[in-house]
Each structure stands twice: as C-alpha cells, then as structure tokens.
Amino acid sequence: MLIETMTRQASIALLDRTRLARLAYVRDGQPHIVPMSFAYDAECLYSFSTLGEKIVSMRANPRVCVEADELINVEKWETAIVQGRYEELPDTPRYDADRRHAHTLPQRRPVWWEPGYVKTIIDGKERPLELLYFRVHIDRISGRRGVP
C-alpha cells in the first residue's frame, strides 16, 4: 500500500458523499472527539446538536477539526481532515436564511441528523432536547488515501 495526498477537489468530494464524521474540539487544553452527522455545502459543514458540553466548549474556543473517511479495506481508504471554525446559527432574524438552509439539507440525506436529536438517556436521566444548529467554516482541508 502507498499513502498519497488527495487534491482539494477529491477531499471535498469525499465530504460531499459522507454523512458521518468525527468532530474534535478543545476544552482546557484537552481535545475531545465526538461522532457528528453532517452535510457539506459551499465550504461549510452543517450539523445540529442538543445543548451540552460540546456546544459550550465550541462557544469558548471555536477552533475545531472534522475528520471524515471511507474505508473500503485496510489497503484502500480515503480520509479528509478539515481545520475549521465553529459558528452557531441562533434563532434570530439575521440567521433565518442560514437556519432554513441547514434545515433543508438533511432532507437530501435521510436520517443523517438522528444521532444529534434522539432521546438520549445519560445516567438514567433523559437529556433535554433543545435543538441547536451550527456550521463549521472550512479554513483548511487535506486528504490522504491508501492505494493498494
């Protein structure tokens, strides 16, 4: 197997056909990774979540990383890594168009939003379902692929 760099276009294409990725954020110098359902559009990754530690941390430090991959087998895979900036899309007139946009994207991708908005039982308590839209602006993108 060889590992090669991917073009920006190939990395974007991978993001465009992927709907599950991993999001990393930083809190007090400690990185955290969480799985994230998303949809790519126009240099941004759109997602939503309930309000929790992840959102609070990204509000404090909006620098995030997103990794998406497609693993065919151990010798044939692609991975795209985005360094980006978290932006919340609050429920205010200024963000109305963006929120509508974020809301319609999932309709092209059935169930991509499920992990962000399902009944979650943490330590026996049901998590409140306060819906929150956000996007990640792509500052830098790189991709690598394994070639048999």
Add this chain to the structure above:
Amino acid sequence: MLIETMTRQASIALLDRTRLARLAYVRDGQPHIVPMSFAYDAECLYSFSTLGEKIVSMRANPRVCVEADELINVEKWETAIVQGRYEELPDTPRYDADRRHAHTLPQRRPVWWEPGYVKTIIDGKERPLELLYFRVHIDRISGRRGVP
C-alpha cells in the same frame, strides 16, 4: 433509536476488539484528528508512527483523545472515547520491555500497523520512515451506544 451510556467494561471491550481509531491532539489551541491503528492492552493503547507533526505536537502537549467505534447501521452502533496521556517509548534500556511489548501486540492483529509505517508520498516526496513507538494511558473512558 435510543442513545445509552455504556459501562466501562463494555467500552474497554469495544477498544479490545477494534484496531482502527481516531486520535486527536492539540497544537496552538487547534485540535487535529488523525486515523490511528492501535492495540489495547492493560489500560493503554499501543501504536506507532513515523516522526512528524503529530509526534512533535504530542511531545509538546501530551493530552490526547482517542475515539473508536463500531457502526452496524445508523440505529445500532457503539463508540468509546478515551481521554488520555501520550507517552513515547524511546529506544533506551528503560523502555526495552515496553517496546518489546508494543512490538509483539500487532502480531495478534494482522496489518493493524500498516497506516503508521508504509511508504508515504507527500507532495511528491517520500516521507522518511523513522519508526517510533508510543502508548496512550487511559485517564478517562466513556462509551455510548445506539439501540434500535
């Protein structure tokens, strides 16, 4: 689908049967994610890599996060997330036993080491193959699963 917390034992079991994960490290406040082949043993995740930006960053800030998952389908999945501490296993007498240990682990898991030690061509230049062992000490582990 429900999302539930997993027991520590179930999270460790997931790490034990997984060989590919995502590693996050921090450089200058920016998180980075890279795919990582690994093997779990005795509260540590063992891996190796060639010397590069990832290793240099983890030497500067050893706080890392590792995420492993098993996705059966969008309603049935498990993910384990480790907050941990990077430790290099240098080629010195003090680390001889640990390095031998790290070296024998992959033999139980064919090809888990491949992405860390293959011929890599970055921007047309072959990457030097300086082999470097490390482990991640598990400080905290949490797991969640989707239940249909």
